[in-house]
Amino acid sequence: VVSVGADNAITDVPGIEVGHWTDPHALTGTTVILAGGGAVAGVDVRGAAPGTRETDLLDPVNLVQRVQAVVLSGGSAFGLDSAGGVMRYLEERGQGQDVGGGRVVPIVPAAVIFDLDVGSWEMRPSGEHGYLAAVNAVPRNSEQGNVGAGTGARAGGLKGGLGGASTELSDGLVVGALVVVNSIGRAHDPESGALFGSELGLDGEFESLRAAPAGMALFDRDYGRLFAANPLAGRNTTIGVVATNARLDKAQAKKMAQMAHDGMTRAIRPAHTMFDGDTIFALATGQGEEVMGSAPLARLGAIAADTFTRAIVHAMLAATSAGGLECHRDAFPSAYRGAE
């Protein structure tokens, strides 16, 4: 009844395309999620240090119904410029909010991570790089790890990265998630290396991992070390997108984004701190089905949460050591089956 999509990626949602621009030397990059002809969108910002653009128009009381793309980028607030290049790409193709006379204003919400301490301080994704990411967008994209906006990410003292997951139901519902994990909290138990949320794997997708031990250390339980070790604000955040082929209105898309945050909560401890700008966008491409009732919407939100959790686990599995940061596999080889 429930299974992993063909590519276990957000592009399993029909109409969603993903492209990256990656600078593997400066360790930064930009990721574009194109929403085909436009998707109904919502957002929920739960972190205390967000860097965002075009989020206010997503409020259900506001005018614009559909967005053409979402941009996730490195470069901290400077990286918000990358969305301008995606707007140019879309304007050239006539995609955007119709403002009459054949003219359009592309609607491209964006969120950024702070990655300037990893790799290069000077290199920040610009409009040019956003444009290149859009040019690179393809309908099937399951790249993960140190790619796009995940290139310079760090998560709980390890190398973070970009991850994806998808869920397909036998009734045709598809839910995909794409995340850039750059959290101050840990996605892993610091003693065993067990990845939080890996118990939510579908179809054996996390079978390379040993089961988490019963007595996980979790973290120092007063969180004193965590916030003593990394006390600078604005250097962390987990950002992402959940997408579905369901037909939602804007308020429903916001609810989907809100519930998807629960997937972040189950995968990262702690989440939503003063030092994270945790932001999730929701996109509903809306082919087919009628607008959902409350029960299907609650179900969709629960599935979005689980899919988002799985995307975070994949981000940690796919990241590779870089910029002086060890990836999960290098730091915790014993967390993997077949290791000594």
Next chain:
Amino acid sequence: VVSVGADNAITDVPGIEVGHWTDPHALTGTTVILAGGGAVAGVDVRGAAPGTRETDLLDPVNLVQRVQAVVLSGGSAFGLDSAGGVMRYLEERGQGQDVGGGRVVPIVPAAVIFDLDVGSWEMRPSGEHGYLAAVNAVPRNSEQGNVGAGTGARAGGLKGGLGGASTELSDGLVVGALVVVNSIGRAHDPESGALFGSELGLDGEFESLRAAPAGMALFDRDYGRLFAANPLAGRNTTIGVVATNARLDKAQAKKMAQMAHDGMTRAIRPAHTMFDGDTIFALATGQGEEVMGSAPLARLGAIAADTFTRAIVHAMLAATSAGGLECHRDAFPSAYRGAE
């Protein structure tokens, strides 16, 4: 460095008193959390079907800084009247927002659960019952289970209830939580009965429980059964209060309430659905310390989340079968150590 408070209850926070009014026959009740001379307060409403009172004034942009009490009640929206009785109790004692001439308006935010399908439809807590709950308030109160607002609660198909927990740090910080678990989602794995979040126990507080199995069933992974079985809106919700002796401003109290929701997320799957009115209040009594910086606040929020998770586990452990609903212990004896 981190330990359970003396009573493992919200009243471990100095100045916080708790009182209940309980109707064990009609299976409803009201719980009052008195905040001494007044506490800085915040709230975060994350469920889609809330029943609340005096939450708008808690917005950091609004005037009132301190509340004198928070009420949690059964009776659905009818039960919001119980806060009026608590206002009368406080007015008689001269406690409230000073409006000149020796007159006060007590500020008593409230949230309710729908318990009218359990026990009696007609019996709803009124102002009289709120007043009685306030009269019953005491500085040490660790009652749990089918008491106060938890009397008629149900959670994920089992009997729900009221639970509490507290955390004390060696630097003097105290965090307490009180919760009424009435969720549509489950606090337990439906196959093994393992309680989600019990891995967060401190000082062996959950040693009566067997460790959760590695391959928990979680729930049917498309959530179809869950929302097919209980499709009526407004019948579920998890409500609670987190309190601390730290000194916070209103925005910080809201952040604490926000992060405490992550504790709900880790204990209940799914949380924050269309069918829950999930609402958490935060109270900061503020003796002693200066207003917190960002790092201590993030730490406080993480501790509040974990304390809230533990309170939910305690609610499930303390609830007893009633109203045709089995409690966790009766439904899953094998989840407890020493069982066959």
